[in-house]
Amino acid sequence: MQTHILSVLVENQSGVLARVSSLFSRRGYNIEALSVGPTENPEISRITIAVNVEGHALDQVIQQLDKLINVIDIIELPERTSHQVELILVRIGLKNGESDRKSVDAVLEKFGAHVVEATNSSVTIQQTASPAQTQMLLNELAQFGIMELTQSGVVAMGRSIQP
Amino acid sequence: MAEEMTGAQSLIHSLERAGVDVMFGIPGGAILPAYDPIYDSKIRHILVRHEQGAGHAATGYAQATGRVGTCIATSGPGATNLVTPIADAQMDSVPMVAITGQVPSSAIGTDAFQEADIRGITMPITKHNFLVTRAIDIPRAIAQAYHIAASGRPGTVLVDIAKDALQEKVTFDWPKNSDLPGYRDHSQPVPEAIKDAAALIAQSVRPVLYVGGGVIKANGYKELRALAELVGAPVVTTLMARGAFPDSHKLHVGMPGMHGSVAAVTSLQKADLLITLGARFDDRVTGKLSTFAPNAKVIHADIDPAEIGKNRHADVPVIGDVRLTMAQLVPALKSEFAKHQPDLTAWWKQVDGWRTTYPVGYDMPSDGSLSPQYVIERLGKISDPETIYTAGVGQHQMWASQFISYEKPRTWLNSGGLGTMGYAVPAAMGAKVGAPDTTVWAIDGDGCFQMTNQELVTCAINNIPIKVALINNDSLGMVRQWQTLFYNQRYSNTDLHSKRVPDFAKLADAMGCVGLRCERPEDVDKTIEAAMAINDQPVVVDFNVFRDAMVWPMVAAGTSNDDIMIARELAPDWDSQEL
Numbered sequence: 001m002q003t004h005i006l007s008v009l010v011e012n013q014s015g016v017l018a019r020v021s022s023l024f025s026r027r028g029y030n031i032e033a034l035s036v037g038p039t040e041n042p043e044i045s046r047i048t049i050a051v052n053v054e055g056h057a058l059d060q061v062i063q064q065l066d067k068l069i070n071v072i073d074i075i076e077l078p079e080r081t082s083h084q085v086e087l088i089l090v091r092i093g094l095k096n097g098e099s100d101r102k103s104v105d106a107v108l109e110k111f112g113a114h115v116v117e118a119t120n121s122s123v124t125i126q127q128t129a130s131p132a133q134t135q136m137l138l139n140e141l142a143q144f145g146i147m148e149l150t151q152s153g154v155v156a157m158g159r160s161i162q163p
Numbered sequence: 164m165a166e167e168m169t170g171a172q173s174l175i176h177s178l179e180r181a182g183v184d185v186m187f188g189i190p191g192g193a194i195l196p197a198y199d200p201i202y203d204s205k206i207r208h209i210l211v212r213h214e215q216g217a218g219h220a221a222t223g224y225a226q227a228t229g230r231v232g233t234c235i236a237t238s239g240p241g242a243t244n245l246v247t248p249i250a251d252a253q254m255d256s257v258p259m260v261a262i263t264g265q266v267p268s269s270a271i272g273t274d275a276f277q278e279a280d281i282r283g284i285t286m287p288i289t290k291h292n293f294l295v296t297r298a299i300d301i302p303r304a305i306a307q308a309y310h311i312a313a314s315g316r317p318g319t320v321l322v323d324i325a326k327d328a329l330q331e332k333v334t335f336d337w338p339k340n341s342d343l344p345g346y347r348d349h350s351q352p353v354p355e356a357i358k359d360a361a362a363l364i365a366q367s368v369r370p371v372l373y374v375g376g377g378v379i380k381a382n383g384y385k386e387l388r389a390l391a392e393l394v395g396a397p398v399v400t401t402l403m404a405r406g407a408f409p410d411s412h413k414l415h416v417g418m419p420g421m422h423g424s425v426a427a428v429t430s431l432q433k434a435d436l437l438i439t440l441g442a443r444f445d446d447r448v449t450g451k452l453s454t455f456a457p458n459a460k461v462i463h464a465d466i467d468p469a470e471i472g473k474n475r476h477a478d479v480p481v482i483g484d485v486r487l488t489m490a491q492l493v494p495a496l497k498s499e500f501a502k503h504q505p506d507l508t509a510w511w512k513q514v515d516g517w518r519t520t521y522p523v524g525y526d527m528p529s530d531g532s533l534s535p536q537y538v539i540e541r542l543g544k545i546s547d548p549e550t551i552y553t554a555g556v557g558q559h560q561m562w563a564s565q566f567i568s569y570e571k572p573r574t575w576l577n578s579g580g581l582g583t584m585g586y587a588v589p590a591a592m593g594a595k596v597g598a599p600d601t602t603v604w605a606i607d608g609d610g611c612f613q614m615t616n617q618e619l620v621t622c623a624i625n626n627i628p629i630k631v632a633l634i635n636n637d638s639l640g641m642v643r644q645w646q647t648l649f650y651n652q653r654y655s656n657t658d659l660h661s662k663r664v665p666d667f668a669k670l671a672d673a674m675g676c677v678g679l680r681c682e683r684p685e686d687v688d689k690t691i692e693a694a695m696a697i698n699d700q701p702v703v704v705d706f707n708v709f710r711d712a713m714v715w716p717m718v719a720a721g722t723s724n725d726d727i728m729i730a731r732e733l734a735p736d737w738d739s740q741e742l
Contacts, residue, residue, distance in 0.1 A: 010345070011344065011345060014294070015282065015283075015286075015294070018283065018286060019286055022286045022287050023287075026287045056472060056476075059472065060469065060472070060473060063468050063469035063471075064469050066347070066468070066469070067467070067469055068291075068345070069290075069291040069311060069343060069345055069346050070345055071345045072344050072345040073345075
């Protein structure tokens with residue numbers, strides 16, 4: 001199954017997130033990732049939801065969401081026509097000290113990720129990229145041993161020039 | 164000139180502006196400020212005995228009148244007692260507004276006395292809900308609540324108001340617009356959809372009109388009749404749609420579903436086209452979904468886009484008010500039929516075969532005791548067609564749907580979706596308040612009756628003379644039927660002993676009602692007539708009926724509609740029919 005990104009514009013009111021998450025839980029849809037934040041309009045917030053459903057079920061998710069009174073609009077953002085970005089903070093161990101650090105730096109340079117904190121025994125890395133890229137970065141960092149990982153939900157925006 | 168008042172006064176003003184003429188409720192601490200202006204209001208407040216009764220009464224009122232029903236309760240347990248009727252009304256798309264008091268805003272979240280997060284609790288069982296913590300927000304919340312409850316697909320809206328918002332001084336200001344940017348109007352069907360639907364109907368040689376409760380909600384009876392007579396197809400009315408189309412009409416072939424008629428169930432199964440009107444392919448109608456109407460294309464007309472394709476793919480979705488849809492379908496279809504009108508003779512020959520061979524019927528008990536079906540059938544025959552019936556949930560509900568002929572909409576009120584035992588008595592109370600000149604019969608079971616009968620006290624004191632036909636089979640009859648059929652007659656906890664205790668006639672008497680009892684078939688008519696003659700008091704008739712009577716036909720839960728049984732271990736003799 002493919003992950004679909006739904007960009008949901010909602011009224012900026014208390015309880016809206018609860019309505020959305022309650023709907024997903026009640027109807028048995030799984031949320032893969034979710035992020036909420038303000039928009040350019042202070043009265044409107046945007047909830048970006050990654051769901052792992054297909055065809056008919058995706059249509060149901062959208063229709064059911066649309067029934068929530070506080071939901072103003074729902075846009076599905078396909079990967080091809082949108083910018084999709086998530087943020088990760090990952091801390092890795094440096095078992096072999098300096099030599100590990102060099103290898104880590106090489107990986108980071110390849111992905112354009114950067115170090116936000118470094119000690120003799122660990123490096124904390126920040127990366128902002130598409131979900132696919134952050135996954136590739138994590139795959140490469142796994143060899144060093146991931147001590148701690150925190151990951152935001154994806155946020156997305158349609159491209160101003162559609163391919 | 165804007166008027167200074169308390170939030171509570173503003174609430175009652177707002178309810179009056181929203182057109183509320185009656186509400187059902189019970190006061191308590193947090194809602195108490197609102198009860199002071201109620202004392203002066205032209206709105207009739209009926210003091211019930213349990214909040215659940217208030218909720219079902221509001222539902223019965225709404226179902227009988229088509230207007231929004233209103234109930235009101237205090238915070239905490241008052242509000243949580245409304246949860247069942249709120250869920251019930253929402254499942255059956257009944258327009259209802261529930262007003263609840265909440266602890267003062269400063270105390271919210273502190274586990275204060277009688278605090279319950281009723282907005283959180285009712286989120287999944289309401290169309291929408293509000294928590295109001297400032298007096299200034301009360302009129303808008305009330306205006307929006309009534310608008311949301313009544314428009315589109317109707318539903319339940321809860322407005323929870325903090326006590327300090329009720330006490331605060333405020334200037335009353337009724338909003339000029341609803342200001343709901345996310346609430347879309349889907350009432351106008353798209354012309355292309357109407358055209359596609361008409362084209363599909365004009366090709367069908369085995370069409371069925373599958374009519375749901377939405378037709379009643381949309382007041383679309385005239386349009387339905389015109390459409391049905393134009394198409395000339397068999398019409399089936401679901402449990403929620405009984406009365407949307409006259410039972411006596413020659414096109415009506417019965418109720419579909421688990422306890423539907425063979426003709427209704429089988430015509431859906433064999434159809435080449437389902438003209439679905441305000442129905443939602445509920446599991447009680449479809450049986451095992453993958454085997455439901457396997458050769459049928461589907462036109463699905465509904466005002467709720469989320470219902471389209473939810474359970475069954477729609478070949479032609481028509482999103483819109485079903486009354487408008489039907490009204491527009493008639494001329495579109497006439498021009499299609501002018502080119503080509505299919506011949507339904509062969510189809511009707513089959514349907515009539517099922518109809519005449521397998522009418523819904525019952526056997527009289529061999530021991531001479533009272534047949535519950537007979538009681539209900541006689542009640543329907545003796546009563547005039549205006550009579551409103553409410554039912555609880557179980558065998559008596561199914562018999563009431565099968566053996567009473569419904570000729571008019573809003574005469575059959577029951578809990579279809581949620582299946583709430585205890586619905587009948589309070590719903591009858593609400594219906595009678597909404598239609599005081601109409602006879603209202605609650606057909607109830609002895610199990611259901613013992614859940615909510617306290618509202619008979621409310622009826623007696625407030626001059627709401629409903630009538631109750633208590634189908635007393637001594638047990639939780641439908642559950643017992645399943646135990647008979649599927650659990651080797653192991654009657655675990657279904658024996659209520661209610662022919663022994665309580666004495667229902669005495670109980671009725673103690674509650675200020677007239678209590679009657681009937682135990683023999685020869686007494687049925689005169690007992691019903693005696694009950695009919697009493698119009699100044701509620702009446703309860705305890706019909707002591709045969710306990711082993713069962714509801715037939717039956718499609719066992721989870722099985723295919725093709726496996727419908729007309730009696731125990733007895734399937735229709737399909738081979739003798741030309742299928």
